[in-house]
Each structure stands twice: as structure tokens, then as C-alpha cells.
Amino acid sequence: MENHQFIYPILITFVTVLSLVSISLCIAAEFKKTKKKDLRFDGELCYLPGSVAFELGIGALICLLMAQVIGNLLICTIFFSRDHQNSSKANKKPTINGFICVLSWMSFVMATILIGIGSTMNKSQPLGEGWIDGECYIVKDGIYIISAILVFVTLSSTLGSLILKIKKKNQVETRWQVTSTS
Numbered sequence: 001m002e003n004h005q006f007i008y009p010i011l012i013t014f015v016t017v018l019s020l021v022s023i024s025l026c027i028a029a030e031f032k033k034t035k036k037k038d039l040r041f042d043g044e045l046c047y048l049p050g051s052v053a054f055e056l057g058i059g060a061l062i063c064l065l066m067a068q069v070i071g072n073l074l075i076c077t078i079f080f081s082r083d084h085q086n087s088s089k090a091n092k093k094p095t096i097n098g099f100i101c102v103l104s105w106m107s108f109v110m111a112t113i114l115i116g117i118g119s120t121m122n123k124s125q126p127l128g129e130g131w132i133d134g135e136c137y138i139v140k141d142g143i144y145i146i147s148a149i150l151v152f153v154t155l156s157s158t159l160g161s162l163i164l165k166i167k168k169k170n171q172v173e174t175r176w177q178v179t180s181t182s
Helices: 001-031 054-081 096-121 143-181
Strands: 040-042 046-047
Touching: 001 054, 001 096, 001 143, 054 096, 054 143, 096 143
Parallel strands: none
Antiparallel strands: 040 046
16 A cells, blocks of 8 residues: 555656646647648649648657556556455446546547547648548648647546545545454
8 A cells, every 4th residue: 555655646647747748749739730831732633741740749649648548557456456346335336437437538539539630641741642542631720729628638537537546445445444443
């Protein structure tokens, strides 16, 4: 238990920092994405140069993925701990914590899709190749901002779920200590 008192805050801080970096990279990508004025059209063929938003988006994806995995591994560690399994059967019912976890994963998947597609569109689209079927595509304004909001929702719900799990685990440990000392 003593180890967990130090590990949980460190990992929660790490997850928070990774998520905030991901949000910052999404916002930066919004301002650095390719613009309509960058598009070159040669009769039938189009060319769109690459943008820094591609690298920023990939960085945002990596940070988001690491934060989600670490946060959910921490939640699973707490959920499958012996103390939690020894608690009452009332914990077996679906709870608000389950809803928060589902919200976290839904926003994570949506953010990943938006950032991934937006980033690939900001990679160079060579003459005649384009993004899909030889056509050039430009990321719409606000896609990365929406992604940043979804990353924030993912962070908030993951941290909310973590805090609820840690709080419940501490209550169970406190009850266990009180009953064992009596």
C-alpha cells in the first residue's frame, strides 16, 4: 500500500501531462495545417505540399495513446487488486464509473480518428496521387480543435474514473483496517 501512495500520483500526473501535450499539439496543428491557398491545380491534377501539422498530429496521437493506455492500466490495476475483489457484492453492479470509462473510450476513439485522418491529409499529396483516388483534400477548419476537446474529455473521464476507483479503494482499505483492529 505504501508504494501505491507515491506511484498513483506520479502516474496520474504523467497521464495528465501527456494529455495536455496532446491537446497543445492539436491546437498547434490547427494553425499549421495546409490551407486552401497552398493547393496547386494543374488542369486535372492537384498538388498539396506537406505541412508541419502532420508531425504535430502524429505527436498528439502518440501522447494520447500513451495517456489512455497508462490511465486504463492504472484503473485495471486498482479494479483487479485483492482489496477491491474482497469488497462487497454491491460493487458488481454497473456504476457511474463504468459509464465514465465508456465515455473515455468513446472520446478516445473519436479523437484518434479525427487526429489520424487530419494528420494524413496534411502529409504531402503529390501531383496526380492526392489523398484518395488522385484527388487532394484539405482538413476543414476546427477539426484539430474538436480533437483537442475530445482529448480533454478523454483526460477528464479517465482521471474521474481513476479518482473514483482510488477513493473507493481507500474506503475499502480503511474499513478493512478498522475491522481488523477491532
